[in-house]
Amino acid sequence: MIDIASRVYNHNWKIDPIVRSLLDIDFYKLLMAQFVLRNSPEVIVEFSVINRTNKVALTNLIDEKELREQLDNVKNLSLSRGESTWLRGNSFYGKHAMFKPDFINWLENLRLPDYHLEKRGDQYDIKFKGLWPEVMFWEVPVLSIITELRSRAILKNMARFELQILYARAMTKLWEKIEKLKCYDDIRIADFGTRRRHSFLWQDWCIQAMTEGLGKRFIGTSNCLIAMRRDLEAIGTNAHELPMIYSALSKTEKEIKEAQYDVLAKWHEEHDGNLRVILPDTYGLENFFKNSPEWLASWTGIRIDSGDLEKNAKLSINWWKQKGEDLKTKLLIFSDGLDTEKIIHLHKRFSSEIQVGFGWGTLLTNDFRGLSTNSALDPFSIVCKATSANGKATVKLSDNINKSMGPNGEIQKYKKIFELKSQIKNKLIV
Amino acid sequence: MIDIASRVYNHNWKIDPIVRSLLDIDFYKLLMAQFVLRNSPEVIVEFSVINRTNKVALTNLIDEKELREQLDNVKNLSLSRGESTWLRGNSFYGKHAMFKPDFINWLENLRLPDYHLEKRGDQYDIKFKGLWPEVMFWEVPVLSIITELRSRAILKNMARFELQILYARAMTKLWEKIEKLKCYDDIRIADFGTRRRHSFLWQDWCIQAMTEGLGKRFIGTSNCLIAMRRDLEAIGTNAHELPMIYSALSKTEKEIKEAQYDVLAKWHEEHDGNLRVILPDTYGLENFFKNSPEWLASWTGIRIDSGDLEKNAKLSINWWKQKGEDLKTKLLIFSDGLDTEKIIHLHKRFSSEIQVGFGWGTLLTNDFRGLSTNSALDPFSIVCKATSANGKATVKLSDNINKSMGPNGEIQKYKKIFELKSQIKNKLIV
Numbered sequence: 095m096i097d098i099a100s101r102v103y104n105h106n107w108k109i110d111p112i113v114r115s116l117l118d119i120d121f122y123k124l125l126m127a128q129f130v131l132r133n134s135p136e137v138i139v140e141f142s143v144i145n146r147t148n149k150v151a152l153t154n155l156i157d158e159k160e161l162r163e164q165l166d167n168v169k170n171l172s173l174s175r176g177e178s179t180w181l182r183g184n185s186f187y188g189k190h191a192m193f194k195p196d197f198i199n200w201l202e203n204l205r206l207p208d209y210h211l212e213k214r215g216d217q218y219d220i221k222f223k224g225l226w227p228e229v230m231f232w233e234v235p236v237l238s239i240i241t242e243l244r245s246r247a248i249l250k251n252m253a254r255f256e257l258q259i260l261y262a263r264a265m266t267k268l269w270e271k272i273e274k275l276k277c278y279d280d281i282r283i284a285d286f287g288t289r290r291r292h293s294f295l296w297q298d299w300c301i302q303a304m305t306e307g308l309g310k311r312f313i314g315t316s317n318c319l320i321a322m323r324r325d326l327e328a329i330g331t332n333a334h335e336l337p338m339i340y341s342a343l344s345k346t347e348k349e350i351k352e353a354q355y356d357v358l359a360k361w362h363e364e365h366d367g368n369l370r371v372i373l374p375d376t377y378g379l380e381n382f383f384k385n386s387p388e389w390l391a392s393w394t395g396i397r398i399d400s401g402d403l404e405k406n407a408k409l410s411i412n413w414w415k416q417k418g419e420d421l422k423t424k425l426l427i428f429s430d431g432l433d434t435e436k437i438i439h440l441h442k443r444f445s446s447e448i449q450v451g452f453g454w455g456t457l458l459t460n461d462f463r464g465l466s467t468n469s470a471l472d473p474f475s476i477v478c479k480a481t482s483a484n485g486k487a488t489v490k491l492s493d494n495i496n497k498s499m500g501p502n503g504e505i506q507k508y509k510k511i512f513e514l515k516s517q518i519k520n521k522l523i524v
Numbered sequence: 525m526i527d528i529a530s531r532v533y534n535h536n537w538k539i540d541p542i543v544r545s546l547l548d549i550d551f552y553k554l555l556m557a558q559f560v561l562r563n564s565p566e567v568i569v570e571f572s573v574i575n576r577t578n579k580v581a582l583t584n585l586i587d588e589k590e591l592r593e594q595l596d597n598v599k600n601l602s603l604s605r606g607e608s609t610w611l612r613g614n615s616f617y618g619k620h621a622m623f624k625p626d627f628i629n630w631l632e633n634l635r636l637p638d639y640h641l642e643k644r645g646d647q648y649d650i651k652f653k654g655l656w657p658e659v660m661f662w663e664v665p666v667l668s669i670i671t672e673l674r675s676r677a678i679l680k681n682m683a684r685f686e687l688q689i690l691y692a693r694a695m696t697k698l699w700e701k702i703e704k705l706k707c708y709d710d711i712r713i714a715d716f717g718t719r720r721r722h723s724f725l726w727q728d729w730c731i732q733a734m735t736e737g738l739g740k741r742f743i744g745t746s747n748c749l750i751a752m753r754r755d756l757e758a759i760g761t762n763a764h765e766l767p768m769i770y771s772a773l774s775k776t777e778k779e780i781k782e783a784q785y786d787v788l789a790k791w792h793e794e795h796d797g798n799l800r801v802i803l804p805d806t807y808g809l810e811n812f813f814k815n816s817p818e819w820l821a822s823w824t825g826i827r828i829d830s831g832d833l834e835k836n837a838k839l840s841i842n843w844w845k846q847k848g849e850d851l852k853t854k855l856l857i858f859s860d861g862l863d864t865e866k867i868i869h870l871h872k873r874f875s876s877e878i879q880v881g882f883g884w885g886t887l888l889t890n891d892f893r894g895l896s897t898n899s900a901l902d903p904f905s906i907v908c909k910a911t912s913a914n915g916k917a918t919v920k921l922s923d924n925i926n927k928s929m930g931p932n933g934e935i936q937k938y939k940k941i942f943e944l945k946s947q948i949k950n951k952l953i954v
Binding site: 307 | 683
């Protein structure tokens with residue numbers, strides 16, 4: 095029996111929209127937006143898309159008109175009543191009314207600002223400029239649109255059965271990962287894979303598989319929409335954009351050096367418990383600890399997002415130990431290029447002395463490696479980052495030189511300020 | 525959007541019927557039924573189900589009431605108008621009006637006769653007794669009902685995601701077989717997997733995959749219903765039941781020895797070309813050729829269904845050569861426990877000197893080996909055979925002793941008559 099109504103309804107769409115909700119973003123964006131709206135609502139920022147995997151020639155794969163249609167569709171999105179209700183009524187990290195009424199009122203009226211798009215060589219130059227609390231909402235949707243349009247470009251050349259087998263293999267592949275992970279009863283993993291997912295539907299399937307296969311080991315997803323629909327925990331705290339923008343806004347070298355701590359001091363006033371998670375690698379993790387104020391050691395968690403993960407975890411543990419903190423109450427969250435083997439290794443290595451969590455991203459929601467001809471569906475490393483604030487360039491150093499960004503002169507200046515001597519050079523798979 | 529109509533419609537079924545059409549059978553049953561109706565409509569036969577894989581304890585897996593409901597459902601089936609139209613209007617093996625109007629008229633009125641069912645130890649004793657042209661229709665549906673009820677017994681304990689992964693893996697497994705087979709441009713394979721399929725829907729998927737993956741290398745299916753619905757060639761000619769029953773009806777040893785040739789002489793009057801396929805192993809292939817009449821060498825094909833397939837193929841080729849036949853016009857059809865490697869090996873071995881075809885059965889439509897705990901979904905060897913004709917036991921010797929059947933005394937008598945000295949003993953996977 096054919097469902098005629100569904101077919102006719104589907105014909106009504108001019109495009110097949112990739113992002114269909116303002117909540118199809120990472121949870122930390124909402125927390126940070128509330129923070130920015132309270133602390134720096136007038137700052138003008140620019141975000142830029144950067145494809146770190148040059149060999150993926152996006153202009154050859156993605157039609158500019160289609161890309162514009164998808165971005166325009168996001169500009170027309172607004173928070174639905176049910177979404178607003180969920181933000182107001184749901185508890186996040188065990189806390190009710192995480193989002194203040196005036197923030198949700200603002201969010202209900204939010205429409206995403208315009209974008210700048212042009213071809214540059216075989217890449218798209220995409221920029222967003224405007225008020226920080228508005229522009230910041232573009233980061234996740236623009237990435238998930240590009241990655242899914244790229245997937246569609248490859249998939250449209252495949253026959254019906256090839257597609258069925260492709261997904262059968264991808265499902266089998268993920269399930270085999272889950273079967274390995276479920277052997278560790280006290281492992282804790284969240285989905286961080288929204289931005290570079292293969293597609294929305296595939297991410298949604300991956301999350302169902304994680305829920306079904308891992309049970310309590312799967313602690314939630316960073317994707318607000320899927321968390322809402324599937325009644326899962328929304329996961330996330332804050333990101334590099336906070337220290338990057340506050341550093342760019344600083345006037346003296348001393349202010350630049352202190353900006354990343356000042357922003358955490360403000361965060362400290364707003365949040366407690368598991369929402370107090372330090373992301374120490376923006377300008378090098380080692381110096382972050384060396385110069386950090388005393389009160390910061392009381393925070394619950396540290397997120398390890400670049401460099402030699404094991405070494406950085408040990409540095410974090412030693413810092414807490416020096417400060418006399420009880421490791422059993424502390425949490426390390428790993429979130430850099432994770433896959434099954436790395437997760438299991440880090441879990442075995444650290445879970446006996448400290449709480450450990452994993453933010454599993456692109457290799458959860460987009461691991462089609464080995465499943466397509468010429469690796470055409472392999473994930474690639476694309477980001478959307480704040481590149482300037484009130485006209486001044488932002489800088490990120492990171493513990494992996496391949497994750498550094500900013501104008502070269504500024505990078506050198508920051509390296510001097512933060513006394514960053516060595517960075518490792520890890521190939522970016524994702 | 526939920527299709528309410530479909531859901532309500534599905535609720536109307538008292539059971540989920542496995543066999544929903546009289547045409548969900550092998551094509552050769554129709555050819556043989558027309559033959560029997562013309563030549564021996566009054567013979568009383570008994571067919572019995574024999575599970576050759578004792579360790580699969582069917583009474584522990586399949587509820588007797590459910591089994592009866594499925595069999596009763598088959599008793600209520602009759603040929604639909606569309607099915608009758610297809611039999612009358614379609615061409616089979618390039619020939620129109622293969623089925624005579626009086627046969628189709630008879631078939632339109634056919635309802636399957638009653639069955640006898642009782643538990644014996646951990647197996648079901650299932651027998652069908654009555655007029656040969658009616659009873660013979662039970663063979664395929666009773667087997668596909670038992671194998672699918674057994675699959676359901678295992679599947680009902682699996683969670684939704686386990687099921688999804690199971691089928692993802694099974695699809696991947698079959699597709700890998702197809703990818704190996706498609707390397708051979710001139711290979712010719714038909715689906716013979718109806719009777720011991722995992723389920724109807726799975727067989728239907730396998731056939732779609734073969735169509736999509738193998739193109740012209742996939743020459744059709746023995747399943748009439750799927751051939752009709754998917755516009756494929758219906759494939760098949762005749763089976764052991766003809767020589768077995770005619771031998772049982774014979775009065776003297778001489779008649780027994782000649783019966784298998786007499787039946788082919790009658791077939792010769794009715795059919796030509798690719799429908800003239802010899803199945804020589806009922807009482808041993810080697811002696812079949814030794815004693816065969818001269819005219820038989822003119823037949824187009826020989827089906828190799830037991831024993832050492834390579835040896836029997838060579839014996840067939842040598843017999844044709846001795847008779848001065850042109851091998852390029854001759855066809856060998858292999859149909860015994862085939863899987864990818866065996867198909868490729870036999871294709872490579874013989875296709876340069878003779879036409880070769882493959883009837884790929886259970887390991888096409890039911891290869892769940894390695895996909896379930898304790899091999900619970902592995903295929904097993906179950907058959908439904910004519911065991912008596914007008915009260916006299918039938919005998920099959922075969923070139924594989926594990927495929928022999930009949931009362932022991934009768935087997936010894938037949939071995940003497942057919943001078944069968946050695947049979948190989950091949951483990952029956954399916």
